[in-house]
Amino acid sequence: MIDAKRRILLKGSLGAGAVGVAVGAGLLAPRAVLAAWPEAAFMAEDQSTALKDLLGSDTIEDSDKVKIKAPDIAENGAVVPVTVEGEVDSAKSISIFAAGNNTPLIASFEMSDSSVPFVSTRIKMAKTADVVAVVQTGDGLLGAAKPVKVTIGGCGG
Amino acid sequence: MSDIKIRAKSSNGVTTVKSLMSHVMETGLRKDKETGEPIPAHFIQEVTAKWKDEVVMTALWSGGVSKNPYLSFKFNGGEAGDPIEITWVDNQGNSESGTAEIS
Numbered sequence: 409m410i411d412a413k414r415r416i417l418l419k420g421s422l423g424a425g426a427v428g429v430a431v432g433a434g435l436l437a438p439r440a441v442l443a444a445w446p447e448a449a450f451m452a453e454d455q456s457t458a459l460k461d462l463l464g465s466d467t468i469e470d471s472d473k474v475k476i477k478a479p480d481i482a483e484n485g486a487v488v489p490v491t492v493e494g495e496v497d498s499a500k501s502i503s504i505f506a507a508g509n510n511t512p513l514i515a516s517f518e519m520s521d522s523s524v525p526f527v528s529t530r531i532k533m534a535k536t537a538d539v540v541a542v543v544q545t546g547d548g549l550l551g552a553a554k555p556v557k558v559t560i561g562g563c564g565g
Numbered sequence: 566m567s568d569i570k571i572r573a574k575s576s577n578g579v580t581t582v583k584s585l586m587s588h589v590m591e592t593g594l595r596k597d598k599e600t601g602e603p604i605p606a607h608f609i610q611e612v613t614a615k616w617k618d619e620v621v622m623t624a625l626w627s628g629g630v631s632k633n634p635y636l637s638f639k640f641n642g643g644e645a646g647d648p649i650e651i652t653w654v655d656n657q658g659n660s661e662s663g664t665a666e667i668s
Contacts, residue, residue: 450627514629524639530631
């Protein structure tokens with residue numbers, strides 16, 4: 409019931425804009441459409457599975473066009489500020505992973521035509537690990553990683 | 566009433582939006598320290614940001630985003646006075662919206 413309501417809300421808020429057109433033209437896989445939260449990707453316990461489920465591929469090209477700003481040492485793993493910037497003309501999405509977490513996929517940001525490939529947020533990290541950012545472009549996935557040392561883990565338990 | 570704080574600023578044709586939401590962001594992995602019972606997952610799953618009627622960014626989140634989430638993003642366009650609306654929906658079906666004008 410709750411789920412049904414959510415879908416109606418999402419449909420209402422998105423209307424038949426660019427997303428609808430893209431779906432109609434078969435450009436997007438159904439799961440890429442915003443109506444469904446990609447549960448399998450978020451539940452995946454390794455990055456490769458999460459990437460395949462979320463973006464359809466786990467082939468990432470390491471690129472210095474992907475800039476990650478995060479602290480070298482995070483005293484509190486519950487709040488790790490992360491900023492990701494893609495030096496590309498346009499990006500379809502930016503995804504953030506914490507490689508050491510039980511479920512590494514933290515967040516995925518779907519860009520619009522007017523978006524600048526830039527997001528900044530705060531994430532939880534269970535332990536010292538790489539923060540991995542993946543920028544999805546028309547030509548494939550570009551990625552970068554930055555190690556963050558975590559003094560106190562922030563995923564509870 | 567809204568618990569979403571939004572600040573949006575336009576400069577040289579690019580609008581930078583910063584927002585702060587109020588949410589527990591429980592992963593479902595934590596246990597209550599006294600009872601040992603697991604604390605149910607309760608986190609924001611989707612955040613939609615609109616500039617006027619155009620969706621400029623959609624964020625899909627897990628419980629791995631920190632409590633009381635901070636989100637900043639940028640888009641091309643936007644002028645002082647234009648409305649920005651941010652809406653979140655969590656895994657328990659709750660939802661909240663906030664609006665602000667670009668300065």
